[in-house]
Amino acid sequence: MEIQPQAITDERKAFYAKELLQWYRASNRDLPWRKNKDPYRIWVSEIMLQQTRVDTVIPYYNNFMDKFPSVEALADAPEEEVLKAWEGLGYYSRARNLQSAVREVKEEYGGIVPDEPVAISSLKGVGPYTAGAILSIAYNQPEPAVDGNVMRVLSRFFLLTDDIAKPSTRIKIEKLARSLIPEGAAGDFNQALMELGATVCTPKSAHCLPCPVMEHCSARLEGRVDELPLKAKAKPPRPEIRAAALIVDATGRLLIRRRPQTGLLARMWELPQVALPEIALLEMALPEVALPEVTTGTPSGVPVVTAAATEGRSRAAGDASANALAAGLAAADGLRIVPEEWLTDAEHTFSHLKWDMRVYRCRLAAPAAAVEELPPGYAWMGPGELYRYAFPNLFLRIINEFGPAQE
Template sequence: MYSTEQKLHFSTNLLEWYGRHKRDLPWRRSKNPYYIWISEVMLQQTRVDTVIPYFHRFVEQFPTVEALATAPEEQVLKAWEGLGYYSRARNLQSAVREVHERYDGIVPQTKEEVSSLKGVGPYTSGAILSIAYNKPEPAVDGNVMRVLSRYFLIEEDIMKPSTRTVMEKLARELILEGTASDFNQALMELGAMVCTPRSPHCLTCPVMAHCSGREAGMEEALPIKKKAKPPRPELRAVALIEGTGENAGKWLIRQRPQEGLLAKMWELPHVAWASDSWQSDEENQDELRSLLAEQEQIVIQPEGWFMDTEHIFSHIVWKMKVYRAKLLPASGQGPWAGANASFPTGDSWMPFHYRWVGPEDLGDYAFPNVFVRIMREWQEQGE
């Protein structure tokens, strides 16, 4: 289907270009499969420049398979805080624990074994095996599919599994003997630095001469990708509950359930809106007060609007209105009987753990970034 000349030109020129232009990235300074694995998981849906400081901190905190396997999950989530997609961190630790227990802490070298680890799909397994062990396995991600779509003029929807299968077969054929590690990294590098999603830098591309997409004038139209559904909006009202007395300068936070979205992470109390539109601030605060009392047995006195913000997931986006509030004495007995109640650490009496925390305590808890932003904004306005 594709000529030998076109494929050979691609592989040889790409490798020569990579040898001269590759970026000095921290995970490229080692063939340690554990480090490469961490970097590949972090790089999923996250920019390289963002990942670099996280990678340095993560491997410093968890330098070995054993260190990550035996670490408390809360500590791992805290180290991951800000990267998002926290299931990546949980799956990584779960898989590393399996490596620790089943493979004596050595990342396996076969496709079957690596692919059986939790959260390790075709791309990640190919990246580990090729980059760390120089195994001739393809590592096909979005960057790679874009490059191959353009160079070989592949007009199939890259979101289809059948197209990915074609791409993986083609990528495997392009790997020259003994070059898998450099070749896969070079292919990723070309997609990231030259064959970019918009306005590709064709004139500086090392494989421009035989690029079928460029010859057809389709370099910017490719790859063909069916548009994903935009994340659905959800309205959420947030209570920034400020402490008084001995808890002055602190906020009330709660821990999310043990399973599901953002499992076990900490957050400011908030409630989902049944309506698809906001009301007036006064009505919003009344509804927030009512829902927290009903759902959480928390009695608050809202004290006005503080800020609007949002938190974007792959499938939903939380549109959030934040209201400052104070905790009021609850009727009857129990842990909510006073504004400065001492909250129990167990969760047998309520579905969430609660804590009073101040700015100095934020390093002890893993939060989705949006709640850190809210608390930092409150702190800055108070200075």
Template structure:
């Protein structure tokens, strides 16, 4: 048998067995109830870097609130961000709405059945375009993400570093060659399903794999070695100090982030970056620690007050070290020290631009990053009766 025929045989084996396995039974997921491209698109954007179990309730609420492209396009941005609150990577939500407006303006609210047009929409890359086009329209487009690269690297014994763009191009070409005529959607979903439930990153369930008999990595005992992936740089740590400040009515002080950059336009507790290496150590007493008590990080509290005064003209008095928290982004990690605070005497009633008082029950009006959602749930105006 020639090498060409051997490769064709291997490809046919893979496609036939994967497709039959997927069609025998797969997970019941809300975005699989039909082939509506809008539902597929929303689910694929939500699933980026987010677990299926986390996405399901968000997807259902999002579809209830924005059931059509037009509803999403016409909604106030803050409503969209609030519906996304807790999922992270908020640029995804903004891009969704921007693309929805493009669809309404240029395509009468209908996702086009054209690869170039779909890839031209805001926030839609090759993977998402492939998923939409194959599942909704049976277009033979590959949908290659990290799961698919792992699955194909193992079966076909590929040693390319999947962190490099050249490896993605190679695997996309391979995936395209495997797509069966008339079965693009089920095949791509089968690849996704296999990576999510069987060919997992650690401890894969090889004995239940529909293509295990000819899997190169299993036959050579290299399942744990593949795929090859160079390590990304660890997130850069940033020490920050934040104020949980209340007024006499029990409202908490919040501010809005700038319209561009990290977490653009979301609301947050006022906070400031500490110089590298200046953050004081771990608590020597149980929290909260009142100002002046042993273990109180007075230098951090002073830095918080000074930085907010210099940056925003906000005059605050930290009263107690309340808690420490952290949040990791893809490229950096915030190590946040939180102080219960109040406005300084004589600070005046007018707040700096971008600031607001939020009362108990008003949390639904303001979209927050997940770190501040957790802090407000634990210590905000609705967490206790003052």
């Protein structure tokens, strides 16, 4: 580790641990998962807090604990209910892994969350950070819990210049963090590190004046707080143009589709939608042009939108994406639809992917008698049944604005 030789000394370590612990015990936040040390409650909170802010988690956590207050309750719940309780929180594999791991705890450990590093680390969704957090907070074991906060805070105090985006750096900082844990105070100390990072020593601006350890902080003493921690830039998300179909039948039911078992948004519900082929991308880039009114089908039998696209979008672009949507759903699922009206564009950025989605109001092309025979994975969602299906936020917003009333 590239550090100043004088930066890490027993004296500085002792100062750091003592001051930080005292600060935390005097001023820590009152959070719902701090009511008691129930390992299950700590566990759920740590999973929810992965890559997610405290303020976002709190309402989800309270609702989740109401619905699934114990290992037993969560183990016995239907998966759809768990996903529904996670709806909008993101990283949905966390929910599936959590329930899977809780079921293992019920079956293999008699419902008691294990208190040994090897056992707890073997549970699905429990990595090095979460294992350390549960062991230290619930069982007060002297295990480090190194998250982004801890890497930032320690990088600054001890002037560590390793790239915190690299996995190897986390390993090194874990060793340092382990050596800092005060006797008998692992839980409070680990939380103190994170609390400092979340409330004082924040990424963009280190608020040094209220910091309990500023007096001996190496980065501050060297005037290098703004440079640390060192972190490699992430790759920008890959753009993808898509089109979605909002289809409501005569009784006000919305046509929805369940996503695959694995991958992006696994097992969540969505509007039927496709990625647009390159040809559509090309046409969308065209300037507005005058086109003859098209009222009949294309050679491939795919219907063409007759209403001119609105909102500054060119006629060519609207037709191209709507046609690609109809062709795509026919090819992928055997679902025959007729696009009727452009509704809106929805942009959504994932960590690694950026969707630019056109949404069309469509109708089924199938004869009325065949409408009940849907392709596999498809379902009709009746009015007021939104509570039964788990959607990612992107689709929730579209459904709430343009879908049938949910009362």
